[in-house]
Amino acid sequence: MPALCGGPRSQTTPRLPWTCSPRPISGRGACWVPVPTAPVPPAPGNLSGVRHILLVLSGKGGVGKSTLCAQLALALRHEGKKVGVLDVDLCGPSVPRMLGAQGSAVHQCDSGWVPVYMDQEQSVALMSVGFLLEKPDEALVWRGPKKNALIQQFVSDVAWGELDFLVVDTPPGTSDEHLSVVEALRSHQPLGALLVTTPQAVAVGDVRRELTFCRKTGLRVVGVVENMSGFACPHCSECTNVFSTGGGEELARHAGVPFLGSVPLDPQLARSLEEGGDFMRDFPGSPAYPALAAIARKILDAAQAPGPG
Numbered sequence: 001m002p003a004l005c006g007g008p009r010s011q012t013t014p015r016l017p018w019t020c021s022p023r024p025i026s027g028r029g030a031c032w033v034p035v036p037t038a039p040v041p042p043a044p045g046n047l048s049g050v051r052h053i054l055l056v057l058s059g060k061g062g063v064g065k066s067t068l069c070a071q072l073a074l075a076l077r078h079e080g081k082k083v084g085v086l087d088v089d090l091c092g093p094s095v096p097r098m099l100g101a102q103g104s105a106v107h108q109c110d111s112g113w114v115p116v117y118m119d120q121e122q123s124v125a126l127m128s129v130g131f132l133l134e135k136p137d138e139a140l141v142w143r144g145p146k147k148n149a150l151i152q153q154f155v156s157d158v159a160w161g162e163l164d165f166l167v168v169d170t171p172p173g174t175s176d177e178h179l180s181v182v183e184a185l186r187s188h189q190p191l192g193a194l195l196v197t198t199p200q201a202v203a204v205g206d207v208r209r210e211l212t213f214c215r216k217t218g219l220r221v222v223g224v225v226e227n228m229s230g231f232a233c234p235h236c237s238e239c240t241n242v243f244s245t246g247g248g249e250e251l252a253r254h255a256g257v258p259f260l261g262s263v264p265l266d267p268q269l270a271r272s273l274e275e276g277g278d279f280m281r282d283f284p285g286s287p288a289y290p291a292l293a294a295i296a297r298k299i300l301d302a303a304q305a306p307g308p309g
C-alpha cells in the first residue's frame, strides 16, 4: 500500500492539469479544491492496488443506487474485504451522508488525495465531491468538460492503496459522466456493472437503456438488483408488495444476465441511511439485512469467477 500521510498534510500540488488551492472549510481545516486549467490527458492512474471495480448504474434517479453502494461496501467490509467507495454523482453526492462521513475533509499527500476513512483499520475509504464542497448542500454547477476532468482526477489522483473492491456510485442515466468514468477506469482494472432498478415498469424500462449502454461500452454486467421490492413491516416482518414485483428478475432473465436479489423497503435501513450508521453491523435482524448480505456474497462469487470482471 502506498504511504499515506497520516500526520500534517503536505502541500504537494497534484498532477497537471489542476491547480489546487487550500481552502478552509468551516470548522474542519483546509481541503483542496481543484480548478481545471487545461484538457485532461489520460492519466497513468492510482488504482494499481485495486482488485475489482464495480460500477453501480441505474436509468432512473432515486431507485437506491447510493444506498446499494453504501450498504454493499459495508457488507463487503463485514466479509473481511477492504473497500473503496468513489462517488461520481457530482450533482447529488449522498454517499458521505449515508456513511456518516459528511463534513470530513480530503487531504493531500505525496501519493495523491487521501480518501476519507470510515474506521481506524482503514477498511472503507471514501472519495466524493461532497468532501470538496464548502457547504454540504451546495450544488455543483459545472459543464460537462469540467465534470469529466474531475472524474478523471478522482480516478488518477486518489491514493486508494490496496483495495479488494472499489464501488463507484454514478448519476442516474447514461450521460457524459458515465462515458468518462468508463473510459477513465477501463485501462486500469477488470470492470463490472451492477444495475439497480425498482419494480415499477418505468424504472425497468430505464434499466434496459443501461443494459444497452453496458453492451455498447463493453462493460460486463455483474447483475441486476431490484430495490424497494415491497415494504417490510418493522412490527411483523410481513412484506407487502406496494408496487408490482419481480420486474428486475424478469428483466435479468430476458437480458441473459444474473439476478442478484431483491431488497425490500425497510424503515430501519432508511433510518440508518439518514443517521449515517453502519446498518450491516447494527441491524442484523432487519428485513433488508439478509438480502444485502446475499447480494454481497454473489458479488464476491462473481469477482472470483473467471471473466473480464
Ligand SMILES: Nc1ncnc2c1ncn2[C@@H]1O[C@H](COP(=O)(O)OP(=O)(O)OP(=O)(O)O)[C@@H](O)[C@H]1O
Binding pocket: 058, 060, 061, 062, 063, 064, 065, 066, 067, 068, 089, 092, 094, 170, 171, 172, 227, 228, 263, 264, 265, 266, 267, 269, 270, 273, 274, 288
Ligand atoms: N431499500 C430501502 N429501504 C428504505 N429506504 C430506501 C431503500 N432504498 C433507498 N431508500 C431511500 O430512498 C432514497 C433514495 O435512495 P438513493 O439516494 O440511494 O437513490 P439514488 O438512486 O442513488 O438517487 P439519485 O438518483 O438521486 O442518486 C434515500 O432517501 C434512501 O434512504
Ligand code: SF4
Binding pocket: 233, 235, 236, 237, 238
Ligand atoms: S404489516 Fe400489517 S400485520 Fe404487520 S404490523 Fe403492519 S399492519 Fe400489522
